[in-house]
Amino acid sequence: MQRRFVMTAMAVMISLLLFSILSCGPNRPGSSNSNELTVSAAVSLRDAFNEIADLYEKRNGSKIHFNYGASGALQKQIESGAPADVFASAGAKQMDDLAAKDFIVPDSRKDFARNSLVLVVPAMVTAVSSFGDLTNPSVKKVAVGNPKTVPAGQYTEQTLNKLGLLPAIQSRLIFAEDIRQVLDYVVRDEVDASVVYSSDALSAGDKIRVVVRAPDDSHDPILYPIAIVNDSKQQEAARKFIDLVLSSEGQAILVRHGFLAMK
Amino acid sequence: MQVEIKKRLESDKSGSFTLDVAFAAGDGITILFGQSGAGKTTTLRAIAGIVTPDSGRIRVGEQILFDSARAINLSIQKRRVGYVFQDYALFPHMTAEQNVAYGIKEDGARDASRLERAREMLALFKLEHVRQRYPQNMSGGEQQRTALARALASDPALVLLDEPLSAVDAETRAMLIDEVVMAQERVRIPFIYVTHNTAEAIRLGTQVVVLHEGSVKQIGQPSEVFNKSADPR
Amino acid sequence: MIWEPLKLSLLVVTVATLIIATLGLALGLLLAKGRFHGQELLASFFTLPLVLPPTVSGYYLIVLLGRHGLIGEPVYNLTGWSVAFTWQAAVLAAIVLALPLMVLSARAAIESVNPQFEIASYTLGRSWLATFFRITLPLARRGILAGVVLSFTRALGEFGATFMLAGNIPGKTQTMPLAIYEAVISGEDKRAQILALILTGVSVAAVYLTSKLTKGAIKY
Numbered sequence: 001m002q003r004r005f006v007m008t009a010m011a012v013m014i015s016l017l018l019f020s021i022l023s024c025g026p027n028r029p030g031s032s033n034s035n036e037l038t039v040s041a042a043v044s045l046r047d048a049f050n051e052i053a054d055l056y057e058k059r060n061g062s063k064i065h066f067n068y069g070a071s072g073a074l075q076k077q078i079e080s081g082a083p084a085d086v087f088a089s090a091g092a093k094q095m096d097d098l099a100a101k102d103f104i105v106p107d108s109r110k111d112f113a114r115n116s117l118v119l120v121v122p123a124m125v126t127a128v129s130s131f132g133d134l135t136n137p138s139v140k141k142v143a144v145g146n147p148k149t150v151p152a153g154q155y156t157e158q159t160l161n162k163l164g165l166l167p168a169i170q171s172r173l174i175f176a177e178d179i180r181q182v183l184d185y186v187v188r189d190e191v192d193a194s195v196v197y198s199s200d201a202l203s204a205g206d207k208i209r210v211v212v213r214a215p216d217d218s219h220d221p222i223l224y225p226i227a228i229v230n231d232s233k234q235q236e237a238a239r240k241f242i243d244l245v246l247s248s249e250g251q252a253i254l255v256r257h258g259f260l261a262m263k
Numbered sequence: 264m265q266v267e268i269k270k271r272l273e274s275d276k277s278g279s280f281t282l283d284v285a286f287a288a289g290d291g292i293t294i295l296f297g298q299s300g301a302g303k304t305t306t307l308r309a310i311a312g313i314v315t316p317d318s319g320r321i322r323v324g325e326q327i328l329f330d331s332a333r334a335i336n337l338s339i340q341k342r343r344v345g346y347v348f349q350d351y352a353l354f355p356h357m358t359a360e361q362n363v364a365y366g367i368k369e370d371g372a373r374d375a376s377r378l379e380r381a382r383e384m385l386a387l388f389k390l391e392h393v394r395q396r397y398p399q400n401m402s403g404g405e406q407q408r409t410a411l412a413r414a415l416a417s418d419p420a421l422v423l424l425d426e427p428l429s430a431v432d433a434e435t436r437a438m439l440i441d442e443v444v445m446a447q448e449r450v451r452i453p454f455i456y457v458t459h460n461t462a463e464a465i466r467l468g469t470q471v472v473v474l475h476e477g478s479v480k481q482i483g484q485p486s487e488v489f490n491k492s493a494d495p496r
Numbered sequence: 497m498i499w500e501p502l503k504l505s506l507l508v509v510t511v512a513t514l515i516i517a518t519l520g521l522a523l524g525l526l527l528a529k530g531r532f533h534g535q536e537l538l539a540s541f542f543t544l545p546l547v548l549p550p551t552v553s554g555y556y557l558i559v560l561l562g563r564h565g566l567i568g569e570p571v572y573n574l575t576g577w578s579v580a581f582t583w584q585a586a587v588l589a590a591i592v593l594a595l596p597l598m599v600l601s602a603r604a605a606i607e608s609v610n611p612q613f614e615i616a617s618y619t620l621g622r623s624w625l626a627t628f629f630r631i632t633l634p635l636a637r638r639g640i641l642a643g644v645v646l647s648f649t650r651a652l653g654e655f656g657a658t659f660m661l662a663g664n665i666p667g668k669t670q671t672m673p674l675a676i677y678e679a680v681i682s683g684e685d686k687r688a689q690i691l692a693l694i695l696t697g698v699s700v701a702a703v704y705l706t707s708k709l710t711k712g713a714i715k716y
Binding site: 038040043044046047065066067068069073076077079080081082083084178180183203204231 | 551559563564569578659666668680
Binding site: 311312313338339342343345348350352354355365366368413417 | 610612613615616617618619620621622623630631634635
C-alpha cells in the first residue's frame with residue numbers, strides 16, 4: 001500500500017537521476033569531438049550573426065552554437081572557463097579585460113563592425129529636429145542607457161558632453177539598464193526623445209522617427225571587437241568564422257541589420 | 264518488573280527537582296499516584312525509553328531495558344513497552360483497524376493477515392463497529408479502547424497508561440475501568456497506570472505507588488494507602 | 497522556435513524538481529529533527545540563494561564549476577568534461593535556486609507534525625525510517641507538496657543563474673525564460689508574448705493540479 005508506493009516512487013526517482021548523470025559523461029557527442037563552434041556574442045548581434053552562421057554552415061558543413069547575452073556576463077563566463085570558442089562583444093572594455101588576463105588569442109582580435117548613435121523620437125513628435133532641441137522646455141524626459149553599465153550609455157554621455165548639453169538636460173535623463181528598454185520607452189511614447197544605436201533604431205521600424213545621427217567625432221568610435229578564446233579547442237574553425245564575419249559578405253549582412261561596416 | 268531511576272528535572276511549575284523513584288511491579292495494575300508535576304509521566308517516559316534517566320536500572324522480566332552502570336540503554340523500539348497516551352495519539356490518517364494493525368509484527372506477514380489479527384483484537388474490545396472509522400469520528404471511549412487495543416496488539420511485555428480516562432465523562436469512565444481490568448486479566452502482564460484520581464486508583468490498583476515532588480512517599484495496597492495516607496490531596 | 501525552449505524547460509525542470517523533492521525533503525528532515533552544532537548555520541547557508549540576486553548565485557556557480565573553477569578545474573583535468581554550457585548546468589542552476597524553497601517548506605511541514613505520533617510509532621516497535629515514511633510524511637504531506645510546487649515554479653522561471661552557468665544556447669540550453677529574454681531584447685515582441693503566455697499557462701496548470709490533489713486531504 002503506502003509503503004510500496006513510496007518504494008516505487010523512489011525507484012523511479014533514482015533511475016531518472018542515474019539516467020541524467022550517465023547521459024552526461026565525457027563521451028557525449030558535442031563540441032569537443034566534431035568541429036562545432038560555440039560563439040558567445042552580444043545579444044544585439046543576434047540577427048546578423050544567425051545569418052552569417054547559416055552561410056558558414058552551408059560552406060563548412062559544421063554547426064555553430066550561439067550563446068547570446070550581455071557582454072559583461074559573457075566576459076565573466078569566459079573568465080570562469082566556460083567553453084566558448086569565439087567572443088564577440090558590444091564594447092571594447094570587455095575584450096580589453098579579457099586580453100589583459102590572457103583569455104584571448106592576441107593576434108586574433110579584430111574590430112568587425114561599427115555603430116553610430118542616433119537621436120530618435122516617437123513617430124508623432126515634431127518639436128525635436130536636432131540634439132540642441134533637447135533643451136526645449138517641451139522636452140521633459142529623455143531616455144538613455146545607463147552610462148555605468150551600458151556601453152551605449154557611455155557613448156551617449158560622451159556625445160551630450162561634447163555638444164555642451166549635459167548640464168542643461170541632466171535632470172531630464174532617464175537611465176535604463178539595457179538599450180531595448182530605452183527603445184521601448186520611445187515606442188510607447190513614454191519619453192520625448194532618446195539616444196540609441198542606429199542598429200537598434202532600425203529594428204523599431206516606423207513607430208519611431210530617427211531625427212539625426214550624432215557626429216562621429218562627438219564620441220569614441222563605437223567598435224565591436226571579436227576574438228578567439230585562448231582555451232578554444234577549435235581555433236581553426238574559429239578563425240574561419242571570424243574571417244567570414246570580416247569578409248565582404250559578412251559585412252554586407254551586418255550593414256543590412258543596421259551596423260556600419262569597417263572602412 | 265523492577266525500576267530504579269534518578270533524574271534531575273527542570274519543571275516550570277516547581278523549579279528543578281530530582282526524580283528518585285524505585286518500585287517493583289508484577290502481574291497486575293500498579294498505580295502511579297500523585298499531583299501534577301510529581302514526576303509520574305516522566306517516570307513512564309523513562310520506562311518507555313523516551314527520556315533517559317541520569318542513573319538507574321529498569322528491568323522487565325528477564326530483559327534489562329536500562330542500566331546506567333553497564334551502559335545499557337535500549338531504544339524505544341526494542342523495549343516492547345506498550346504506551347497508552349493521555350490523548351491516545353491515534354494516527355489520524357489511519358482507520359481504527361489500521362491503527363491497531365500498525366504495531367503487529369509478523370515476519371513476512373502480508374497486510375491482509377495483520378488486518379485480520381487487528382480485527383480479532385478489536386472484537387475483544389467490542390469495537391468491530393468502528394473498525395473502519397477514523398479517530399476523529401469516534402467517541403472518547405472508543406478512542407481510548409482503540410488505543411489500548413493498539414498497545415496490546417504489539418505484544419508488549421509491559422503496558423504504560425498515562426491518565427487514560429482523564430478526558431472521558433464519569434459514566435464512560437466507569438465502563439472503561441472495567442475494560443482495563445479485563446484487558447489486564449487477559450494478557451497477564453504488568454500495567455503501570457498513572458492517575459491523580461483516587462476512585463480510579465482504588466478500583467483498579469493491585470498496588471499503589473505514591474509520588475510527591477519526585478520521590479516515592481509510599482507503596483502499598485490501595486486500602487492501606489488511602490486510609491492512612493500521609494499525603495494531603 | 498517555440499517548441500525547442502519549451503521541451504528543454506520541461507526536461508530541465510522535471511529532472512530538477514525530482515532531485516529537489518528528494519534532496520529538499522532529506523535536508524528538511526535533517527534540520528527539523530537534528531540536534532547538532534552549527535545546525536542553524538547550515539540552515540542559513542541553504543537559504544542564501546533565496547537572498548542573493550540569481551545572477552550573483554550564477555556567478556558563484558560558474559566560478560566554482562567552470563573549467564578554471566575550484567571544483568571544475570580538477571574535474572576537467574580528469575575527464576575533459578565541464579558542466580558549463582550543458583543542459584545539466586541548467587538543471588544544477590535550477591536546483592541551487594529552488595532547493596531553499598523546498599527545504600524551508602519541508603522543514604516547517606515536518607516540524608508541524610505532533611511528535612507524540614512519532615513516539616507512539618516507536619513504542620509500537622517501528623524504526624525511525626519506517627516512522628518517517630508511514631507517519632511523519634503522510635501527516636506532513638500538504639506542506640511538503642506545497643514545497644514541491646513552489647520549487648517547480650521557481651525552477652520554471654529560473655533565468656539569472658541558468659544563463660551564467662548554462663549559457664543562452666538555442667537548442668541546447670535556452671530554456672523558456674532565456675528565450676523570452678532574448679525575444680524581448682531583440683524586439684520580437686510577438687514571440688516574447690507567445691512564450692510568456694505558454695510559460696504562464698504551464699505554471700498555472702501545475703499549481704491548479706496540485707491544489708486539486710490536496711483538496712481531498714483530511715484536515716488534522
